[in-house]
Amino acid sequence: MPERGSLRGLRVLMTADAVGGVFSYVSTLAQELTRYGATVCIACMGPAPTAEQQRALAGSGDLRLVNGPFSLEWMDEPWEDVNRAGEWLSDMERELRPDIVHLNGFVHAALPWSAPCVVVAHSCVVSWWSAVFGERAPERYDQYRERVAEGLKSADRVVAPTRAMLDCLRAAHGYEGRGEVIFNGVDPSQYFRRPKQPFLLAAGRLWDRAKNLELVLAAAPNLPWPVRIAGPRSLDGTKDSQCEAVGYLGQLSRSALARVMGEASIFVHPARYEPFGLAPLEAACSGAALVLGRIDSLREIWGEDALYVEPDDAAELCAAVTRLVEDPILRHRSAARAEARARGMSSRRMADAYTALYLELASAGDAHRSSAARAGALS
Numbered sequence: 464m465p466e467r468g469s470l471r472g473l474r475v476l477m478t479a480d481a482v483g484g485v486f487s488y489v490s491t492l493a494q495e496l497t498r499y500g501a502t503v504c505i506a507c508m509g510p511a512p513t514a515e516q517q518r519a520l521a522g523s524g525d526l527r528l529v530n531g532p533f534s535l536e537w538m539d540e541p542w543e544d545v546n547r548a549g550e551w552l553s554d555m556e557r558e559l560r561p562d563i564v565h566l567n568g569f570v571h572a573a574l575p576w577s578a579p580c581v582v583v584a585h586s587c588v589v590s591w592w593s594a595v596f597g598e599r600a601p602e603r604y605d606q607y608r609e610r611v612a613e614g615l616k617s618a619d620r621v622v623a624p625t626r627a628m629l630d631c632l633r634a635a636h637g638y639e640g641r642g643e644v645i646f647n648g649v650d651p652s653q654y655f656r657r658p659k660q661p662f663l664l665a666a667g668r669l670w671d672r673a674k675n676l677e678l679v680l681a682a683a684p685n686l687p688w689p690v691r692i693a694g695p696r697s698l699d700g701t702k703d704s705q706c707e708a709v710g711y712l713g714q715l716s717r718s719a720l721a722r723v724m725g726e727a728s729i730f731v732h733p734a735r736y737e738p739f740g741l742a743p744l745e746a747a748c749s750g751a752a753l754v755l756g757r758i759d760s761l762r763e764i765w766g767e768d769a770l771y772v773e774p775d776d777a778a779e780l781c782a783a784v785t786r787l788v789e790d791p792i793l794r795h796r797s798a799a800r801a802e803a804r805a806r807g808m809s810s811r812r813m814a815d816a817y818t819a820l821y822l823e824l825a826s827a828g829d830a831h832r833s834s835a836a837r838a839g840a841l842s
Contacts, residue, residue: 469499469500469818469822470499470500470501470818470821470822471499471500471501472500473500473501473502473562473563473821473822473825474501474502474503474560474562474563475493475496475501475502475504475561475562475563475564475565475821476504476506476552476555476556476559476561476563476564476565476578477489477493477503477504477505477506477565477566477567478505478506478507478508478552478567478568478571479505479506479507479508479567480507480509480510480535480567480568481507481509481510481511481512481516482535484585484741484742486512486516487717487741488585488647488741489505490505490519490520491648491810491813492810492813492814492817493505493520493526494524494526494810495810495811495814496814496817496818497524497525497526498524498814499814499818501525501821502525502526503525503526503527504526504527504528504529504559504561505520505526505527506529506531506551506552506555507529507530507531508530508531508533508535508548509533509534509535510532511530512528512530515716515717519717529555531551533547533548533551535568536569536570536607536610536611537586537588537607542606542610545570545571549570549571549574552571552574553574553575556576556578560577560578561578562578562579562821562825563578563579563581563821563824563825564576564578564579564580564581565581565583565817566580566581566582566583566614567583567585568582568614569584569610569611569614570611570613572613572614572615572617572618573610573613573614573616579619579620579824579827580618580619580620581619581620581621581622581820581821581824582614582615582618582620582621582622583621583622583623584621584622584623584631584632584738585624586738587628587631587632587635587636587738588604588607589608589635589636590628590631590634590635590736591736592604593635594673594735594736594758595672595673595735595736608635608636612636612637612638615632615638615640616638616640618640619824619827620641620643620820620824621640621641621642621643622642622644622645622820623643623644623645623738624644624645624646624647624738625646625738625739625759625760625763625764626644627738627758627759627760627763628738629642630759631738643820645813645816645817645820646764646808646812647739647741647744647808647813648808648809648810648811648812648814649741649744649748649805649808649809649810650809650810651748651805651806651809653717654724654725654745654748654749655721655749655750656749656750656802657722657725657749657750658726659726659727659728659750660726660727660728661688661689661728662688662689662690662691662710662726662727662728663686663688663690663691663727663729663730663731663784664690664691664692664723664724664727664729664730664731664746664751665679665690665691665692665693665731665732666692666694666720666730666732666742666746667692667694667732667742668694668695669692669694672735673735673736673737674732674734674737675733675734675735675774676692676694678733678774678775678776678777678780679692679709679731679733679780680709681777682777682778682784683706683708683709684707684708685777685781686708686781686784686785687784687788688728688729688784689708689709689710690708690709690731691709691710691711691712691723691727692709692710692711692712693712693713693714693715693720694712694713694714694715695713695714696711696713720745721745724745724746724748724749724751725749725750727746727749727751728751728752728787728794729751729752729753729754729784729787729788729794730742730743730746730747730751730753730754731754731755731784732746732754732755732756733754733755733756733772733774733780734755734756734758734761734774735756735758735774736758737756737758737760738760739760739764740755740760740761740764743755743761743769744764744805744808747765747798747801747802747804747805748802748805749802750798750799750802751798751801752769752770752787752794752795752797752798753765753768753769753770753797753801754769754770754771754772754783754784754787755769755770755771756771756772756773756774757771757772757773757774758774764808765801765804766804767800768797768800768801769797769801770783770787770797771783
């Protein structure tokens with residue numbers, strides 16, 4: 464296991480966006496890496512991080528956050544902005560001279576980086592489309608396909624949070640290179656089991672078909688306990704999803720959501736597509752029993768320590784929840800097993816894995832540069 468201080472002197476340039484769970488992953492990992500002695504610059508693209516997101520990084524040692532207001536590669540018609548973002552990142556590499564470039568996107572891996580480049584696959588439009596709609600993504604995503612494939616091929620190492628997500632990359636983009644699985648992690652000290660209350664919790668954007676909260680809305684009138692949903696209710700502030708059996712909590716801060724998770728007895732997440740899923744991990748750390756979508760990635764992570772339902776079967780969701788409600792021994796046992804598994808997926812364990820990867824790649828990069836220098840001197 465790497466020791467604290469083992470990254471002393473190592474500089475990391477890490478990309479991020481502030482739109483979804485990637486920023487939580489980046490902020491958690493970056494803070495852990497600074498405890499190992501690394502200097503980390505987070506280059507955040509897209510909308511600027513919120514005040515809460517920025518506060519999460521305050522006082523985190525050798526950590527710098529910069530923002531470039533560029534469209535993200537998965538957005539509609541982003542390519543001019545993506546190219547400008549590439550120039551911005553290249554300028555940053557020349558300024559910072561990082562030892563490792565850690566990209567939480569695909570396309571910019573094709574840039575001519577001087578340092579070893581790690582690509583971490585958090586999600587993919589093509590595999591998302593297939594999982595959500597059951598068909599091949601339309602032709603308008605062909606350029607996305609091509610540029611993602613080019614980025615994957617160019618990376619020195621590709622990391623995915625689950626084997627299932629790595630398999631998605633191979634199926635969707637024909638990736639044949641070396642891949643590594645590193646589970647995401649959270650800081651367990653931020654989550655607490657509070658006196659449990661008789662309600663179910665779900666979290667996510669109501670319009671996100673991958674998270675599949677419409678199944679929770681469909682099942683809610685027939686569930687034995689009330690349901691609370693944390694997250695924005697509408698995409699544009701006008702359209703809304705209504706269900707009288709649901710209590711809408713709105714967008715919560717991380718600390719407020721952690722408090723609600725601590726009180727929830729059951730967390731429901733019947734996802735159609737979920738490369739990893741930080742929300743179930745956080746809920747399990749808070750002592751909630753899990754009812755999840757029956758998909759490969761979630762089964763890979765949680766094994767026998769959760770109940771699973773088909774993402775299109777509201778009756779099965781009702782049956783699974785009712786089983787936990789009516790059998791408190793099963794509910795408590797299931798919650799305890801999920802919590803024990805979740806606390807093993809800590810931010811420290813995640814940082815250990817990335818530390819080992821960085822040291823391996825940085826050493827290989829040093830050897831390559833030394834060989835190139837010797838070849839140049841002899842020519």
